Amino acid sequence: MPTNLPAEAKAKLAKYREARTHEEKIKALEEAISCIPHHKHTEKMLRQLKKRLAQLRRELERKPVKGGRKDEFSIEKEGAAQVVLLGATNSGKSSLLALLTNANPEIAEYPMTTKRPVPGMMVYEDVEIQVVELPAILTEALEETSIAYKSLGMARNADLIAVVLDATNRPHEQLRKIVEMLEDIGVVLKRERTRVILEKKDSGGIRLVTFGKFQGNIDDVKKLLESVGIRNAVVKIIGDATIEDVEEQVIYEFVYKKGLVILNKLDLNSEYSSEIEEMTARLGIPLVRFSAKEGKGLEELKQLIFKTLELIRVYTQKDGIVARKPIVVPSGTTVGQLAYLIHKELARGFRYAKVWGNSVKVQGQKVGIDHVLQDKDLVEIFAL
Ligand SMILES: Nc1nc2c(ncn2[C@@H]2O[C@H](COP(=O)(O)OP(=O)(O)OP(=O)(O)O)[C@@H](O)[C@H]2O)c(=O)[nH]1
Ligand SMILES: [Mg+2]
Structure with a gap:
């Protein structure tokens, strides 16, 4: 401290x-x-x-330079979520992009083939998810590339970072470096366990509001904030947190990102690596062993991407007619939040909803505004 x-x-x-x-x-x-x-x-x-x-x-x-040309490193988000493929050169990012999506990127043996981000759309069942290949952040010698931080900057804005490792080129070293480089830009590849929100004020001193267990005390928080010159603020802590979590947020402004690791080229090297397993376990993110050359288990990979994004599909019905496409929302979404998404008025005049699917015991059950939905639920909202 x-x-x-x-x-x-x-x-x-x-x-x-x-x-x-x-x-x-x-x-x-x-x-x-x-x-x-x-x-x-x-x-x-x-x-x-x-x-x-x-x-x-x-x-x-x-x-961006004012009035200059459009930033080539910005890709407009499309679909239900944006997933980026991040990794060393030749790890198979383009090969994966070509398998997962409709994109047709250049795939080649020579290093640094992809020089600009390349987007594609992945279809998983009835959900469309954008997948973007980012130019390599590590060379074959596992040194930082000159455009690494442009790619990392894009990864910071993605909904999910899929780290692609080349199993034939010291994969655990790749993972270690990639995790470090992400940390350099304040991205922690980890499931968010806790959240710290800092609201600066003009007066009132330091106040602490906790929703969950805080394993520290207000004096430590005060000392920490004062050490960076903050005297008046409300610190909200959501979930179980330690003083280090507060420090991460206050000094370093970390963001947590959903991640998964794809260990590619398994056809060339299927050697078991306990290091990678341990690292991914510690981060709490899934590890997939894959071969873009063989392409086996592609559907499972798509499914895992969807699962890791923690999204659910909700089908809506009006007067007995089911909408063709689902509305894709974060898991934990309530009927009220769904109504609001569809139309503010629908939320305002909400009376009740009828739900069919996994979130209800009885099909067609009447539920209130706080009912939490599940993947593939069918909902009809009744409003004034
Ligand atoms: N044997 C084998 N070769 C693969 C596999 N995945 C990719 N490759 C080969 O590895 C080379 C590099 O693949 P790319 O998909 O272009 O790799 P990349 O990560 O996009 O590389 P850069 O764009 O240069 O950063 C190509 O020759 C691919 O055919 C795999 O699973 N097995
Ligand atoms: Mg490429």
Whole structure:
């Protein structure tokens, strides 16, 4: 826990917090880092601040020039969700994209074949999901590529990151590096266990609101926030959290992303790797062994992608006629939220709904606004 920082460093961090533009933030952060002493207690904080600085610099590079041409690294989201294929060169991203979607990317033995993001649409049963191949972030020697952080920036905005590993080229090393590079830009490939929301205020000191168990105390939170120059704020903690979770959020602004790992080229190397298994288990994300050359288990892979996205399909019915396409929503969606999505008025005038499917005991059951839906439910909403 970084506590006794010099006043100067605290002041600089406060300036960084207040900064509006990227340029101001970078300047303040550089200054703050330069006046934080190096010792055991500041080690972690310095590392995180340096990562944040690197991220800000990259974001600045990425900023579109006003009136300039369209950013080639931006792909408009389509379908129910966006999945990105992220990995080293030659890991088989294009081969997978061609198998999963209607896209027709160039597939070749030479490195760095794909130089721009390539989108395709994957159809799983009656759901359309966008899959985007991102240009490689690691070379064959597993060094960062020059466009790595552009790809990583896109991964930050995706709904699911599918890491593609080349089983013939030190796959556990690939995974370790990719996880690290994602962390560099503040992305944690892990199921979200807890959420920390920081709302800065003008007065009132530091207040803590917890929804769940917080394994720390308000004094630690106060010290942490003061060390980065925040004196007035409401900190909301949702789920079981530790002081480190608060630190991740406050200093480093982490985002959690759903992920899965595809260990590809298994036809060439089917050697068992306990390291990869352990790493994915620790992150709590699924691991799939695959061969894009053989293509076996493709439907299962599509199914797993859909499952990992944690989406459900809801079919709606009006006057006995079922809509042709489902509405795809996050799991946990209630009837009321569905009504709101369809039309605000429908939510406002909501009386009850009838549901058929897995979420009800009796088919055609009448349910209220808070009823939680499940995949493939059929719903008819009755409103005023
Ligand atoms: N044997 C085998 N070869 C594969 C497999 N997947 C891909 N390849 C081959 O590996 C080479 C690279 O495949 P790509 O799909 O182009 O790889 P990529 O990840 O898109 O590579 P870059 O675009 O260069 O980053 C090609 O020659 C593919 O035919 C696989 O599962 N087994
Ligand atoms: Mg490619």
